[in-house]
Amino acid sequence: xxxxxxxxxxxxxxxxxxxxxxxxxxxxxxxxxxxxxxxxxxxxxxxxxxxxxxxxxxxxxx
Amino acid sequence: xxxxxxxxxxxxxxxxxxxxxxxxxxxxxxxxxxxxxxxxxxxxxxxxxxxxxxxxxxxxxxxxxxxxxxxxxxxxxxxxxxxxxxxxxxxxxxxxxxxxxxxxxxxxxxxxxxxxxxxxxxxxxxxxxxxxxxxxxxxxxxxxxxxxxxxxxxxxxxxxxxxxxxxxxxxxxxxxxxxxxxxxxxxxxxxxxxxxxxxxxxxxxxxxxxxxxxxxxxxxxxxxxxxxxxxxxxxxxxxxxxxxxxxxxxxxxxxxxxxxxxxxxxxxxxxxxxxxxxxxxxxxxxxxxxxxxxxxxxxxxxxxxxxxxxxxxxxxxxxxxxxxxxxxxxxxxxxxxxxxxxxxxxxxxxxxxxxxxxxxxxxxxxxxxxxxxxxxxxxxxxxxxxxxxxxxxxxxxxxxxxxxxxxxxxxxxxxxxxxxxxxxxxxxxxxxxxxxxxxxxxxxxxxxxxxxxxxxxxxxxxxxxxxxxxxxxxxxxxxxxxxxxxxxxxxxxxxxxxxxxxxxxxxxxxxxxxxxxxxxxxxxxxxxxxxxxxxxxxxxxxxxxxxxxxxxxxxxxxxxxxxxxxxxxxxxxxxxxxxxxxxxxxxxxxxxxxxxxxxxxxxxxxxxxxxxxxxxxxxxxxxxxxxxxxxxxxxxxxxxxxxxxxxxxxxxxxxxxxxxxxxxxxxxxxxxxxxxxxxxxxxxxxxxxxxxxxxxxxxxxxxxxxxxxxxxxxxxxxxxxxxxxxxxxxxxxxxxxxxxxxxxxxxxxxxxxxxxxxxxxxx
Numbered sequence: 001x002x003x004x005x006x007x008x009x010x011x012x013x014x015x016x017x018x019x020x021x022x023x024x025x026x027x028x029x030x031x032x033x034x035x036x037x038x039x040x041x042x043x044x045x046x047x048x049x050x051x052x053x054x055x056x057x058x059x060x061x062x
Numbered sequence: 063x064x065x066x067x068x069x070x071x072x073x074x075x076x077x078x079x080x081x082x083x084x085x086x087x088x089x090x091x092x093x094x095x096x097x098x099x100x101x102x103x104x105x106x107x108x109x110x111x112x113x114x115x116x117x118x119x120x121x122x123x124x125x126x127x128x129x130x131x132x133x134x135x136x137x138x139x140x141x142x143x144x145x146x147x148x149x150x151x152x153x154x155x156x157x158x159x160x161x162x163x164x165x166x167x168x169x170x171x172x173x174x175x176x177x178x179x180x181x182x183x184x185x186x187x188x189x190x191x192x193x194x195x196x197x198x199x200x201x202x203x204x205x206x207x208x209x210x211x212x213x214x215x216x217x218x219x220x221x222x223x224x225x226x227x228x229x230x231x232x233x234x235x236x237x238x239x240x241x242x243x244x245x246x247x248x249x250x251x252x253x254x255x256x257x258x259x260x261x262x263x264x265x266x267x268x269x270x271x272x273x274x275x276x277x278x279x280x281x282x283x284x285x286x287x288x289x290x291x292x293x294x295x296x297x298x299x300x301x302x303x304x305x306x307x308x309x310x311x312x313x314x315x316x317x318x319x320x321x322x323x324x325x326x327x328x329x330x331x332x333x334x335x336x337x338x339x340x341x342x343x344x345x346x347x348x349x350x351x352x353x354x355x356x357x358x359x360x361x362x363x364x365x366x367x368x369x370x371x372x373x374x375x376x377x378x379x380x381x382x383x384x385x386x387x388x389x390x391x392x393x394x395x396x397x398x399x400x401x402x403x404x405x406x407x408x409x410x411x412x413x414x415x416x417x418x419x420x421x422x423x424x425x426x427x428x429x430x431x432x433x434x435x436x437x438x439x440x441x442x443x444x445x446x447x448x449x450x451x452x453x454x455x456x457x458x459x460x461x462x463x464x465x466x467x468x469x470x471x472x473x474x475x476x477x478x479x480x481x482x483x484x485x486x487x488x489x490x491x492x493x494x495x496x497x498x499x500x501x502x503x504x505x506x507x508x509x510x511x512x513x514x515x516x517x518x519x520x521x522x523x524x525x526x527x528x529x530x531x532x533x534x535x536x537x538x539x540x541x542x543x544x545x546x547x548x549x550x551x552x553x554x555x556x557x558x559x560x561x562x563x564x565x566x567x568x569x570x571x572x573x574x575x576x577x578x579x580x581x582x583x584x585x586x587x588x589x590x591x592x593x594x595x596x597x598x599x600x601x602x603x604x605x606x607x608x609x610x611x612x613x614x615x616x617x618x619x620x621x622x623x624x625x626x627x628x629x630x631x632x633x634x635x636x637x638x639x640x641x642x643x644x645x646x647x648x649x650x651x652x653x654x655x656x657x658x659x660x661x662x663x664x665x666x667x668x669x670x671x672x673x674x675x676x677x678x679x680x681x682x683x684x685x686x687x688x689x690x691x692x693x694x695x696x697x698x699x700x701x702x703x704x705x706x707x708x709x710x711x712x713x714x715x716x717x718x719x720x721x722x723x724x725x726x727x728x729x730x731x732x733x734x735x736x737x738x739x740x741x742x743x744x745x746x747x748x749x750x751x752x753x754x755x756x757x758x759x760x761x762x763x764x765x766x767x768x769x770x771x772x773x774x775x776x777x778x779x780x781x782x783x784x785x786x787x788x789x790x791x792x793x794x795x796x797x798x799x800x801x802x803x804x805x806x807x808x809x810x811x812x813x814x815x816x817x818x819x820x821x822x823x824x825x
Binding site: 002005006009010012013016019020023024027028030032033034037040041 | 109110126127128135172175176179180183184187188191195209212213216219220
């Protein structure tokens, strides 16, 4: 009955690796650089106009 | 400056050689990433508006502004849009962006912090997993052997990256410490981590014996956490000190070969460049005046509150304010050679001189570690003879549980946090010992002019010498002086609400102004200049206390005399009262007339004062006090204060004081707010208290823990918790010091908002 652990535990290790990978990605893309600015951004009304990488804003307007 | 001209100038940033200084390919996809400095960002709303300026522009991949540092990262696709186009857009939106040299310290800090975060992540996740398995291993008494082995192997897998990656800094430091024969805290830590890990690996392979992976992971994580907090304090302290360089303007008007003027970043100026400095603007770098005569406000550097007239051939200093007429200046010192840069070096000096306390802590820590290793070896040998199976983990516990962290970690953190707090409050520390000496101060000496007073003028009395009323004279004078930036002009204009208009204004720099008001020609300025057209003698006037005197006159003679006095700083009274509350005696030593000093002492409720002193006289008084065993804090700003500043145990120079005064002082009061002084004293005392608390805790903890561990009563995981918790406690205690000082109320960018820069007066 406990034999299921032989499957679950290695799975959890894989999940941990994924989690650490995500954390590394976050650090590298500067998620931890500015801890003040995003707090102010929340108060913005119209945040539809933000570059999304293709030169369009969130609503798809160019 | 026309939009076209701006656009043309920005095209220079498309050149690959220029871009090499501030553009790097982004990690990941290789798109170019530019490091920019954005002007005009004061708040979250500005960030949003600025980011909106580039929203929807084709080719912009990412544009992020960091509110805390006013730097921005722009990632774009050069095949779709040019960098200069984007910069132009930003400039049009009111947020001019300039290339920022990413080789500055800040990038290094960012990298250091990111690496620390990554190590923390690996250690943290690893620790949580391993501890989960460890709980199972400890409590599962009837577990079958297969499962036990399986769990041990899983623990090994999770702990290995923690040891090999996260704990690497400990091993590296321990190794370099060994090579330099200076054992540091990392040596026992490395032995413990390495030893525990290897022993656990052996136990896993052999299939029997205890495993300590959980202790290893937890130990690593908690220690890394303590170091991370200390690093944060260090970075914050350093960032606060960088503010001094922001006093230089960001832009300058440079003459090009055709004789036209172009706006360029100050960082681009070179020796031999000719720049135009308009009235109201700051001089961008050290240089010599080529043409023009004007009055320069040099209070930033020399402390002279009255502007000095400078003419062709004379030197001017970068960062000072041009108040009267346009000047053409030939730059001869840029960047590191400027006087402001020299001031910066003063600050760096402080960082090199480790405070006595820190040095002491280092040395004691060294002995401590050596003693600890001896004790550990002794413990091992003893136990091997008595119960060999337990010898290993008992020794491990001993190594882990004793912690010199209060010495190696908490004392530097306390000093760093306190210094950072001082810097954020506008008190730049230039000598390493400043903080500890501040704590012992019991006698404070103030200079008078420029220290207790603003060095800025206020109208105190109007003496009418002709038929016109004082009020009328003041109105006429104010009308003439409306445009001038001279402190006398400002005092006169501030003295009246009447706004008459003056025409045909002609300034004679250094002397005064002449102009027409309501049909009559008047002159305002120095009494000699004003009396000139009429040729009549200047009326007699008394001048108690050496106030400045300006006059108004026309062709019939001098019409009025204006007496202007220096204003006492508003916070001076509270500062003096607070200092007294802290148990200090306050005194004034001044070269001014005793009458003036007496008046000020009376106003500030100070009992001891001496006026009419020569520099030697001040020194003598200081020596007398020190002979009586007083620890003296001297606050001053002038050239004749420098010897006293150097002799006092600790000294503070006003931010606007002379360079000489500043280089001899231990602290520079940049904001010139005297009420920071009592806070600084309190901070110094609190720092010493915190350090003593930490040492006391560390001593008590070690005295209790060491015998327990040697006696085999503490398991490695308990030791790990104990040591890490102790380490964290002392670091957190030290970090409390960051909050003690009131900080200068400033949003990002307010230093440039406080003084007019070129950006506001740009064409």
